[in-house]
Structure formats: structure tokens, C-alpha cells
Amino acid sequence: MTSELSLTGYPPQDLLLREDFNKKIEFYKKKIIGLTKSQETIFALSIPVVENKKILNSLILIKSGKLIYSTHKKELPNYGVFDELRYFNSKSSKKNYFNYKNKKIDFLICEDMWSEKYLMDRTYEKLDLIIIINASPYEIGKFDIRKKLASKRAKYCSANLIYLNLVGSQDDLIFDGGSFVMNNLGKIIMQSSFFKECEEIIDLDKKIEERKIKKINKYEHIYKALMEGLRNYIIKNNFKSVTLGLSGGIDSALTLAILADTLDNVEISSFFLPSIYTSDESREDAYALSRNVSIDTKEISIEMLRKNISKHLQPIFKNLKEDITEENIQSRLRGLILMAISNKFDSLLITTGNKSELAVGYSTLYGDMCGGYSLLKDIYKTKVIELCEWRNKNFFDDFKIKKLNIIPDRIITKEPSAELKFNQFDKDSLPPYKILDKILEYLIDQNRDLKFIVNQGYNKKIVKRIWSMIKKSEFKRYQSAIGPKITKMSLSSDRRFPLTNKFDLQ
């Protein structure tokens, strides 16, 4: 049994609009059918199928060199990260079960399970087995919803249920696996791992008791999701080396920790790029962290270059006051140096900004935003802190660094600063992150209005100011690197706002 669109990968996006792509699928479909000639086992393959010039998101069953059954996705998601109506057609579903050895088996594809409509459609009917194949992108808390919906369906049809999910990632989407089997009472009797391929044989004719499932630790899952997204992007795009700039701050610290925990046979090149504004504490912290994760961080000062450029621009800038321009120059010099290293050594630059910064535009386009993969793109600053605290108290067998407390305490507890001028702290230009992140969650993740947010106890002026910052930085996010989706509203393909936008909160 394979997960949704396993032959092509999910989502294939506009490749589906190419005839040669669809022909290649047809070619391999036939080849696979041929390979089963002398096999008794049924192979369930999920592929796009073209019928009358329309593309269906399908599942076909193959046995002994023959296609013995096929079914198609009925509910095509077209919200959030999903654009399935751009590509697929749904076929109206006749009640059409697969009968095998006197068992009635119903197949669903991903979104089909999520539709209440579809559930209602099937007036009570006893089934023996429901099989749901998925490429269900990871989101914090999503597993509990899957479990609830599956349980409802198993009970409704008094059927055993197999929920099969993809493990891996494609661009910004992470697939967390966590496949499970339920009995006809809607209780889980087999639960496979998250973020890990695995194998288990289960005999549904034997009575199997409900299994106690370990409660999911939110931070463990987020951390492992980030590892999975990172690992896949690097392997699938053939990188043998990654580069990052280490500032002594918390974002690059968490990024390096995840890189060090995840990457095997991939070189990690870390650089500390101080200017006159860099504190001794930042240097100490950056090197302490590097030692903890056994990475040799190299230092390249940007100070001389910074001065040269400032001097060089003086005839143009004349007597104008220093402002954000001079701060951005530092950030862009770091970007330039890191990209030079990335180019010279064919190494993927990982950008370290977090969701809070990106949401309000507190980041330099072509500066600290440089990089091919934005690991913390969907992680608000407060969550960055919590993840560091969690990592300091936890590691697992599959982590490369088998140590606790790898991130120095001071990195976690000190006042956040971009160190682009003396005595500069994030809190000078932004509300405290605890407040900012809550407001961002309301404005971005929940699309809440001003009244609602003010009713939660937040200051009206601050909320309006943050909305304005979100709007003004839309063009920066438009040009930002791709990064793994972790929440229901990532800044990659979930959120699609106009750059030119005059809508004000009122």
C-alpha cells in the first residue's frame, strides 16, 4: 500500500499540467503492473490518472499483472497550502467498495476523510475495513484531529480502519507519518512512529486490545518536524554541505543545534561575522555553543568592509543622519560573505530568521534573509525560546548530538538584540515578544479583527501598528526563502496576501 501520489511525490504542482509528465506516470504505471505478473499480493498504488483529458487523484489496486480496482479522491482541498482544484477533477462517487475474500473494503484518499458531507452521504453501512491513504502535511496538533475523525468513521461503519500517512517532506510541506490501525470501536490497536519509516505486521482477524499511546510532546514533534524538513530538502536537492552565520543570538543558536542534531555526511560550516557593535557576550556564546555541538566556527570580521562602504557612500549620503540604512549594510555584508562561501563551496546557506521577525519585517532583505532554506520561518520567537529550553533537557537516539544543555543559558535568557548599533534591543522597536507573538497569532494565524484582539486585553494602537508593519513587509516575505510549514498558517504557501494593500484595521 502506498501513500497519496507516492509515485510522483506530493504535491506535484504544475508538473501535472505537462503532458510528458503524465505520460511518464502512465509508462511507470504499466511497468509496475507488469512487475506484479507473478505476484499474489495486491499492490495499492496512488497516482494521477488522466481520463478524458481530466486528471484524477487516484488509487489503483494491482494484482497478478492486472488492474483489479480503482478509486478516486472525491474531496479536493483548495484552501491553505492546497490547490487541488487547479489540477484535479473529482468523480462523483458511486457506492463502490472493493470486495476481497468476502470483505467489504472502502478506500479514501486524504481529504475524503475530512469531509463531513461524505460521511453523511454513506448512510449507515457496515464495512469490514476502511483504508485511508494520505499525504497529510504536518501541523502542530493535527494528529489529534486525524485520530478523532478516523475514530468517528470507524465507529460509524463498525469497521477496522487503516490510516496510512507519508513520511518525509517536499519543499515547505513536512509529512509526519504516524500511521495507525483502529479497531471497529475506533480505538487504536497499532501506532507507527512519527518522522520515521517503519514496518509492522498486523492480523486483523485476531482480537487486538486498544494500545495505550504515549502522549505527544509538542516540542519534540516540532523539533523532529524541523529535522525532517531540513534533512529532506538537503538530501533531495543533493547538498553535501550547509553554511550558516552564527550571531550569538537565539535564532542562529537553535538553527545550529538542529543542523548538528540532524545532519549526517553533510558538512556544517559555521561563521561568526562580528562588527564593532558585536558584544563580547555574543562571541563567547557563539563559541560555547559551537564547542557543545563540536562544530568549528570560523570568524570573519565585517568591520573593515563596513567602514569602507560607509566611507564610499559618503559623497552620496552627504551629511544625512545614520539610520536603518547603516544597519542594513552590516546585515547585507554578512549576507554577501555567506553567499560567497555558499557559492564557492556549493553549500546551502540556511537562513535563521524566525516567524515573528518575518511577520513584522524586522529583518533585512538580501541581508539576514539570504539563504536557500529558512528553517525557523514558521516558528514565532517565543516558540524559539521554548524549543531551546526543551532541547537543553531532551535528546533522542536519532539525534547526532547526544548531550543535554547544548545551548548556553545566556543565549536563551539575554535580551534579544540585532547588534547593528550600540545598545540596541529588539524591544526598542517592537513590543515584548510575548505580546507581539500573541497579537501576530491573532492577526496572521487566525485572521482576527481589531475588536476581538482588543477584547483579549491588547492595546489598540499597538495592534494597529503591528498590522501596518505586517502590510509594509509583505514585499519582503514575497522574496523570502522557503521554509518548513509547522503551523496551520505558515508564511510560505498558506498565506497569500496582496503586496499592494490598503486595508486598515478599524
Added chain:
Amino acid sequence: MTSELSLTGYPPQDLLLREDFNKKIEFYKKKIIGLTKSQETIFALSIPVVENKKILNSLILIKSGKLIYSTHKKELPNYGVFDELRYFNSKSSKKNYFNYKNKKIDFLICEDMWSEKYLMDRTYEKLDLIIIINASPYEIGKFDIRKKLASKRAKYCSANLIYLNLVGSQDDLIFDGGSFVMNNLGKIIMQSSFFKECEEIIDLDKKIEERKIKKINKYEHIYKALMEGLRNYIIKNNFKSVTLGLSGGIDSALTLAILADTLDNVEISSFFLPSIYTSDESREDAYALSRNVSIDTKEISIEMLRKNISKHLQPIFKNLKEDITEENIQSRLRGLILMAISNKFDSLLITTGNKSELAVGYSTLYGDMCGGYSLLKDIYKTKVIELCEWRNKNFFDDFKIKKLNIIPDRIITKEPSAELKFNQFDKDSLPPYKILDKILEYLIDQNRDLKFIVNQGYNKKIVKRIWSMIKKSEFKRYQSAIGPKITKMSLSSDRRFPLTNKFDLQ
């Protein structure tokens, strides 16, 4: 009468998912209805309307303080740049005409006209008037299709027809106007201007003869479309100044020509940023062009900074050979300087790359790709040349520069070079643009397969190499600035390919 979604702008994208946005629409709807209390004229307003928690793309008719008729878009486009199924629901259309003074009037909204299905649906029925309101994005050659479809419909229903289109632009979409009126024989009896607001009174009860319409000049339309997109982006985003880097090459030359022809009350800051690799010819050409369009181009050499950085990176790069890294450093230094100027003077940096470069990744991310608006993003190099030739022979009343031959011949005729090392020419790394652009059009704009392209007489190896270059530069385009859509397949929101993509041509 207003064009499609005139109150919100088109497309409002995810703003539609916000309740406060929809409430604000409702507020203004009521306000507008109130304003018509003492008016006899019917006002046709197009807005999103929420009905039973579903959003409809609607047109309402208002008269004397009352809503007297409403209709909804039936065909929701969800291909190319369109994502209407993400937001809107269609309402099944009962044959529901607006009757006014014994005239039967049918209203269609944009895509409704494009659907053959809808045409077939209305078995022959005589109408008096068909009114089609649109926000139909400009594409080369699209007007002829609109005219053909409208004519078919007018004849089919023996009805007069008004085709009303938006003028302006929103982000990457340009709306070219060109509204027209047809008689019941499908012949145009009134044609309004393209890219210009206008007003004309027409009495349909009088017999009006078919009007001879001036044949559309492709280059004139493209040039004016670029002007329209640029002007709107700058005005709507409140920029008082734009900046660009002038290289002496053809892309920045065409860009400056369009800026100079378009912008009024917006300062144009032009910079020539030579290195040791810059030829005397480039300097002469850049300044000759600047004089022709009366722009004072300033020179800032990057040579000293380039040397400094190379020296600074020597300990890291050791004895490794010079390669693309050193070329990118120059391009990124220029980007850094131009962005510093953009920041200091709150000026929009216009990036000058063309569609050919962007398609194959022959451009430096965070270098020449820096900027907030990518004017030539959808213009292949061969078309850049043709547009320069056209501009040298043409100008119009609304062009700020009322001169011919503003772009020096040598800029158009010389061998294209990035001048990032000595004796470097584009043709060393790329096929001649005449060949490259044809292959790109087949691969990108038409999604053609290898066999088809080889059958057109192109070399198999070259086609495969170009496909590979397109794939490898997907991450660059993902981070590229927004730019105006000119063709059926722009690189902004038309084309949505995975960054991680192993599909090879075979």
C-alpha cells in the same frame, strides 16, 4: 457601471478570508446604497457578497436607495494567475435577466463570457443587451480573443453588448481597459482607449455603424502595459522616488527608458557602478542614454570594494580558483549599494533582469535580482531588443520623453555581456538568445515535451540542458521580486513548479 470587484480591487486574495474585510465591504455597500436615495440613475456595483457564510463574486444594481437586482459570477477561474475557487462559490444560474423599460438585459462577470458551457446553456434566446463587467488581466493578444468571444455571444443572442474592463494594475496583474460596445451583429460600434480612463456617451437606440478599429501594435501595447504596471505599483505604494543601476546593457537601458517615459513627480535616481571589467563602451552608452532621457546618472565604482572583499575572503578561499563566486560578489556589491541608496532615500529599487535570464538562472540572487519591482520579468531578451527598436521609432503624447532614438544603437546591437570578467559574453554560457528564447517559450510558456521541441529543429542536448537550468534556478525565481504579467505564462503567479523537482525530459 463598475468593473469586477471595483470596490475591493482585484484580486483581493486572502483579505477575503478576513471577516473584518467582508464587514467593511458590507458597510460601504450600505453607504453607497444610501447615497443613491435621490438618484434615478442605476448604479451597478461589483463586490464580494457573503451569503450563508459563502462568498460570491457579485454585481448588484442600485437605484433610488434600493438594491433592485443582483447576479453572481458563475464561472470561477482557477488556472494561471487565478485562484477564485479558493475564495468564491458559484451559484447555479437560473435564467434570470434584468428587465428594464421592457428591455431584457443579461449581466455576465468576466470568466462567464469565456465559458462555452454557459453559452450552450442558454438555448437561443433573444436579448436586448448583454453587459459583461471585467477585471481581465492584460496578456499579449488577449484583446482579439475577448472581441471574438463577445462577438459570438452578441450574434448568438441578437443583442447589443457592452464589454467593460478595468484600467490599472494590482501587483503583477495589469488591466488594459479597452472597453467596447458591439451591435447585435457582433460588430464594434464604440471602442475606448487602452491603458487610459475615458468616457463616451452612446445611444443604443440610434443605429450606429461598425467602427474601423486601428490594428493593435503589439509593441506599443507591451510598452504601455509596462508603463501602466509600473505607474500603478509606484503610486499605490506611495513611492516618491525610484532607483536603478545602469550598466550600459540593454535591459537597464529599456528599463530607464520606460521609467523616464512614465514617471511624473517621481524622482528617478540612476547609478552607474563600474568595476575593472566594465568597458569604456558601457560607460559611454550608459551616459549617452542618460543624456537622451535627461537623467543625471551618478557613478559609484565598486572596484575598491570588490578588491577589499576578495582579499578579505582569501584566508577562507585559500588557493581555490576564481569562479562564479567572484562574479556574484560584484553583482551583490552593486545590489548592496543600490539597496543602501533605496533605504536612505526611501526609493523603490527597480530590478532590470529579463525573463530569459530569470528562466535559466543567469542572474545573481541578492545581486542584480535586488529590487522591489522587476519591470522586465515577463519579457524575453529578444523582445527586450524589439521593444528598444520600437521605442526608438515611436513615442506618444502621454510619454514624458517626446523624442525618438533615445536608446543608443550600440546598446541594441552589441554582443550581450554581464561584464563580470574580461571578455565575457552571454553566448559563452548560453545558446544565442534567438534560440534560447524559442526553447524557453516551448518549455515554459507552452509546457511542450522534448520530442515536440526537437521536431521544431532544436538540438536535443541543448533543450535538455536548458530544462535542467530552469529546474536548478527554481529557488531563485521563488525569491525574485514581483513584476508585471505580459504573457500567458508569467514567472510570478502563473507558473507554480516545485523547487525540489527531479523530473527530467526524455
